[in-house]
Amino acid sequence: xxxxxxxxxxxxxxxxxxxxxxxxxxxxxxxxxxxxxxxxxxxxxxxxxxxxxxxxxxxxxxxxxxxxxxxxxxxxxxxxxxxxxxxxxxxxxxxxxxxxxxxxxxxxxxxxxxxxxxxxxxxxxxxxxxxxxxxxxxxxxxxxxxxxxxxxxxxxxxxxxxxxxxxxxxxxxxxxxxxxxxxxxxxxxxxx
Amino acid sequence: xxxxxxxxxxxxxxxxxxxxxxxxxxxxxxxxxxxxxxxxxxxxxxxxxxxxxxxxxxxxxxxxxxxxxxxxxxxxxxxxxxxxxxxxxxxxxxxxxxxxxxxxxxxxxxxxxxxxxxxxxxxxxxxxxxxxxxxxxxxxxxxxxxxxxxxxxxxxxxxxxxxxxxxxxxxxxxxxxxxxxxxxxxxxxxxx
DNA sequence: CCTTTTGTGTGATGACCGTTCCACTATACT
DNA sequence: AGTATAGTGGAACGGTCATCACACAAAAGG
Numbered sequence: 181x182x183x184x185x186x187x188x189x190x191x192x193x194x195x196x197x198x199x200x201x202x203x204x205x206x207x208x209x210x211x212x213x214x215x216x217x218x219x220x221x222x223x224x225x226x227x228x229x230x231x232x233x234x235x236x237x238x239x240x241x242x243x244x245x246x247x248x249x250x251x252x253x254x255x256x257x258x259x260x261x262x263x264x265x266x267x268x269x270x271x272x273x274x275x276x277x278x279x280x281x282x283x284x285x286x287x288x289x290x291x292x293x294x295x296x297x298x299x300x301x302x303x304x305x306x307x308x309x310x311x312x313x314x315x316x317x318x319x320x321x322x323x324x325x326x327x328x329x330x331x332x333x334x335x336x337x338x339x340x341x342x343x344x345x346x347x348x349x350x351x352x353x354x355x356x357x358x359x360x361x362x363x364x365x366x367x368x369x370x371x372x
Numbered sequence: 373x374x375x376x377x378x379x380x381x382x383x384x385x386x387x388x389x390x391x392x393x394x395x396x397x398x399x400x401x402x403x404x405x406x407x408x409x410x411x412x413x414x415x416x417x418x419x420x421x422x423x424x425x426x427x428x429x430x431x432x433x434x435x436x437x438x439x440x441x442x443x444x445x446x447x448x449x450x451x452x453x454x455x456x457x458x459x460x461x462x463x464x465x466x467x468x469x470x471x472x473x474x475x476x477x478x479x480x481x482x483x484x485x486x487x488x489x490x491x492x493x494x495x496x497x498x499x500x501x502x503x504x505x506x507x508x509x510x511x512x513x514x515x516x517x518x519x520x521x522x523x524x525x526x527x528x529x530x531x532x533x534x535x536x537x538x539x540x541x542x543x544x545x546x547x548x549x550x551x552x553x554x555x556x557x558x559x560x561x562x563x564x
Numbered sequence: 565c566c567t568t569t570t571g572t573g574t575g576a577t578g579a580c581c582g583t584t585c586c587a588c589t590a591t592a593c594t
Numbered sequence: 595a596g597t598a599t600a601g602t603g604g605a606a607c608g609g610t611c612a613t614c615a616c617a618c619a620a621a622a623g624g
Contacts, residue, residue: 221573
């Protein structure tokens with residue numbers, strides 16, 4: 181019963197996610213969100229409760245549509261030997277991409293970690309879980325690849341990914357170089 | 373000639389630096405700065421021109437008093453073989469420190485990198501130079517330590533330091549674990 | 565058809581932001 | 595002592611922020 185929503189929730193969340201990803205939580209204003217989504221304040225507040233509610237929806241969408249698909253090959257019961265290398269090269273490719281929107285945004289969650297909103301308990305928790313999930317996935321990849329010290333390799337790879345995303349905003353070339361170096365050190369960087 | 377300043381510039385900059393370090397540029401308001409420094413707006417604007425001017429002074433102070441002293445052993449003409457390990461262990465110690473103010477603040481510059489103010493050209497440039505300087509210093513340390521592939525080792529260590537500082541705000545224990553792992557992988561982590 | 569329920573559009577709310585203006589105070593040079 | 599100069603305190607500025615209140619629009623159930 182009642183009037184039907186004139187916008188598609190997923191589309192609006194995706195638009196908001198792009199904006200938050202690029203500019204961070206606090207630098208995006210509600211008028212900015214209105215413009216990007218084409219939906220007026222009152223509707224956004226009706227649907228999401230607050231700016232923060234929309235951000236939380238954007239974070240969920242980020243995890244579901246961006247993070248998990250990239251991690252999928254490392255999470256199933258059978259992990260291919262080359263899955264870790266594939267993942268690292270995939271991230272490398274994304275950061276080396278010319279499209280500036282992709283390059284300069286880094287990671288939505290890591291950006292939030294160092295921002296004021298990162299001091300929020302719930303946000304900090306999500307970021308923590310993200311890193312834990314990433315590390316666990318890379319560990320599975322390291323084991324599957326048969327490296328000598330999988331635990332340390334996984335941690336080093338995780339740190340490379342984290343710092344690459346942070347550097348992406350400042351110096352994409354260095355971000356790529358970081359991933360190349362870790363591929364070398366870990367012994368996956370050969371002519372492959 | 374004229375009236376003398378009633379506050380010591382260095383002290384005020386240090387207080388502002390602590391605040392910016394902890395909370396970031398945009399989350400610190402001018403009233404916050406007044407309270408932390410004990411100096412009124414008009415005097416701050418007279419001395420530093422703007423909130424941004426005070427932030428720039430805080431960044432200079434951070435580089436001079438925090439970054440460079442820690443990097444000193446890696447910059448002179450003679451670098452000790454253990455200097456790289458000492459540096460990494462020093463950062464580890466700082467992050468493992470119980471004092472919450474130290475632990476949870478990460479790095480003033482890296483925090484700025486992912487924040488809105490990081491999109492400012494001048495700030496991005498400073499952060500880039502910081503990372504370059506850090507990498508160069510670690511490279512000297514890697515050469516002095518006589519590791520097999522100094523270039524890659526330096527890059528991996530740099531990435532570990534960067535991600536440790538970012539993680540410090542969310543999960544200090546993981547930040548420490550990251551540095552431990554890189555010490556292991558690089559071959560400096562033995563019983564030493 | 566008419567009522568109920570839900571979504572939308574407009575406009576205003578109080579709070580806070582960084583910055584500026586101006587009168588007043590204190591120092592240093594003549 | 596007198597005057598030019600620089601620093602300080604306090605109040606105010608316009609602008610923007612996130613949020614909300616209320617009237618109107620549309621769809622579903624009786």
